[in-house]
Amino acid sequence: MRRPKILVVDDEQDLCEILKFNLENEGFQVDTANSAEEALTLDLSQYQLLILDVMMGEMSGFAMAKSLKQDPALAATPVIFLTARSTENDTITGFSLGADDYIAKPFSIREVVMRVKAVLHRTCRKTEEPDALLSYNGLEMNLEKKTVSVGGTSIPFTKTEFELLRVLLENRGHLFSRQELINRIWPRDVFVVDRTVDVNITRIRKKLGPYGKNIVTRLGFGYYFDE
Incomplete structure (x- = not known):
């Protein structure tokens, strides 16, 4: 079985590197992108999980997720949102877009790792x-x-x-x-x-x-x- 491949999309480069380092230590393959626009230039079908920051530059994580859900080849790809916005309305918006989890900043790396494992356990089928x-x-x-x-x-x-x-x-x-x-x-x-x-x-x-x-x-x- 192949190692699940994850894409982290966040405009905070340091945070991307921290998540990449820790998730790779848990055995995952991890790529990063610093904007939704950059992420959309990649072959997203290769990833078993997308971790998206909500508040980014021109295109938000919500907008990127909405775009992906309209693509039949990517609609089933699990998504976890990361955000400093943790209001009830934001959380509802995230889940209405098909999010598999929603993690508010600041968070512990250990929490992120546990949630990533939980989502992949429920949804990851491409590695089979x-x-x-x-x-x-x-x-x-x-x-x-x-x-x-x-x-x-x-x-x-x-x-x-x-x-x-x-x-x-x-x-x-x-x-x-x-x-x-x-x-x-x-x-x-x-x-x-x-x-x-x-x-x-x-x-x-x-x-x-x-x-x-x-x-x-x-x-x-x-x-x-x-x-």
């Missing part, structure tokens, strides 16, 4: 071995080894093709616009046109053989994986 395999009938994706096979035969995929297929297969029936796929797959500092998505989808369909037809085009809208 079965989730390393994504499949549909004879189509299988090994998310650990980054491989794709059809009918037991391994098919070579580029990183971009793999990530596109993963998004579609993980969210079967969900229609993605080309821009949504671009936002998920390509780095934000890379200019990508809609045609690039179309070309990659065409290659994926050819490689999938009989399962290529499961990737459906809705003209003017985008693509989805049809069961």
Whole structure:
């Protein structure tokens, strides 16, 4: 079983480093970001828990959490809010956004560690071995080894093709616009046109053989994986 991976997002750099140090000592993998905007440039699907400060720069922790909950691929990711604001209304707001816990500052590191363990115990499923395999009938994706096979035969995929297929297969029936796929797959500092998505989808369909037809085009809208 892999070590759970946590992202700490707080505009206090010293606090980020303290949490990182102590959580890593407990066996977790920890990354940090000093703003919600910085955090959103990362691949958030790799984390089993997000620890978000509420009061940050342009985008608050509440706003970031609301954005994540609207993304089907990230909506189930557990969130713990950290905040100096501990009024009843703030707490209610946090939990209404799907928070798994709400910790008021100042807090003890020991308390944070205990709460992190409790949340992961309840919710963390991405670290379990079965989730390393994504499949549909004879189509299988090994998310650990980054491989794709059809009918037991391994098919070579580029990183971009793999990530596109993963998004579609993980969210079967969900229609993605080309821009949504671009936002998920390509780095934000890379200019990508809609045609690039179309070309990659065409290659994926050819490689999938009989399962290529499961990737459906809705003209003017985008693509989805049809069961």
